[in-house]
Amino acid sequence: DAGVIQSPRHEVTEMGQEVTLRCKPISGHNSLFWYRQTMMRGLELLIYFNNNVPIDDSGMPEDRFSAKMPNASFSTLKIQPSEPRDSAVYFCASSFLQGTGDTEAFFGQGTRLTVV
Amino acid sequence: GQQVMQIPQYQHVQEGEDFTTYCNSSTTLSNIQWYKQRPGGHPVFLIQLVKSGEVKKQKRLTFQFGEAKKNSSLHITATQTTDVGTYFCAGSRNQFYFGTGTSLTVIP
Numbered sequence: 001d002a003g004v005i006q007s008p009r010h011e012v013t014e015m016g017q018e019v020t021l022r023c024k025p026i027s028g029h030n031s032l033f034w035y036r037q038t039m040m041r042g043l044e045l046l047i048y049f050n051n052n053v054p055i056d057d058s059g060m061p062e063d064r065f066s067a068k069m070p071n072a073s074f075s076t077l078k079i080q081p082s083e084p085r086d087s088a089v090y091f092c093a094s095s096f097l098q099g100t101g102d103t104e105a106f107f108g109q110g111t112r113l114t115v116v
Numbered sequence: 117g118q119q120v121m122q123i124p125q126y127q128h129v130q131e132g133e134d135f136t137t138y139c140n141s142s143t144t145l146s147n148i149q150w151y152k153q154r155p156g157g158h159p160v161f162l163i164q165l166v167k168s169g170e171v172k173k174q175k176r177l178t179f180q181f182g183e184a185k186k187n188s189s190l191h192i193t194a195t196q197t198t199d200v201g202t203y204f205c206a207g208s209r210n211q212f213y214f215g216t217g218t219s220l221t222v223i224p
Contacts (some may be wrong), residue, residue: 033212043159043204043214057209091158097210104149104161105212 006092006108013115018080021111024073024074025094026033034067034077035091043091049075050097082115089113120207122215130223135195137218139205147210148181148188151204153155191217195222 005024013019031078034046046083047057049069056068064083079086089112093105119142129135139148151159163172165181165188170205172179178191188205200222205215 031211035214042216045211045214048211050210093159093212095212097208103208104164105151105159105206105208107158107160110158 002093002095004108006090006111008111011108011111011113013082013113015083015115016081017115018078019082019086019113019115021077021079021090021092021113023075023092025075025092025109026106027073027074029094030072031095031097032069032075033093033095034075035093036088037091037110038065038088046077052097060064079113082113084115095099120205120213120215122203122205122218122220125216126219126221128221128223129195131197132194135199135220137190137193137199137203137205139190139215141186141207141213145207146185148185148209149206149208150179150188151206151214152189152201153204153217154201157201157206192220195220197222197224 004026006024031050033048036044036046046059047067048055052069065079067077088108091110092108094104096103117118121140123138147164149164150162152162153159168185169183169203170181176193190203192199202217202219204217207213
């Protein structure tokens with residue numbers, strides 16, 4: 001397996017534009033996580049899905065952020081409209097969780113977003 | 117909600133010195149995992165501890181899980197420049213509760 005695949009790797013956009021980040025989890029994993037990482041706030045969980053269903057989106061900053069998982073092999077994180085403070089590295093991770101917590105999280109390479 | 121704190125936030129050491137990062141949870145954990153993120157990279161799984169008081173070693177790295185399963189530590193003996201990065205602990209159950217991370221700088 002190629003691991004968790006994220007695209008794009010880098011994105012530079014102007015304030016106000018829509019940004020869509022994409023993630024392909026590892027096949028067979030039932031859980032998918034979106035994280036945002038900044039120097040100031042560290043690694044923050046934005047949202048996670050279990051079996052394609054959003055379970056906890058309390059980390060989503062505001063209505064400008066939305067995430068979808070239409071099927072087990074694809075997820076998107078959308079920011080509309082984008083703002084400079086959204087600049088960060090966005091990670092997608094997947095895992096196979098059964099409630100016993102005995103598997104690890106596999107992270108993608110991340111998308112470095114810069115909003116100017 | 118569950119909170120996992122790590123100290124210190126930053127640590128600078130001379131190459132060859134030892135390094136320790138501590139992880140504390142507000143609630144009892146069923147397990148603890150440790151991840152390493154190299155500069156510019158993504159977090160990569162290192163190890164998982166499950167049992168109360170468990171100690172595991174990976175070469176120069178020693179991982180401990182507290183008796184109460186609410187804290188953990190990672191100790192690196194004789195640091196090398198390849199140890200540079202941010203070390204995260206994480207508890208897991210239905211999701212991963214990542215700690216705040218400790219950024220390690222090793223001065224040659």
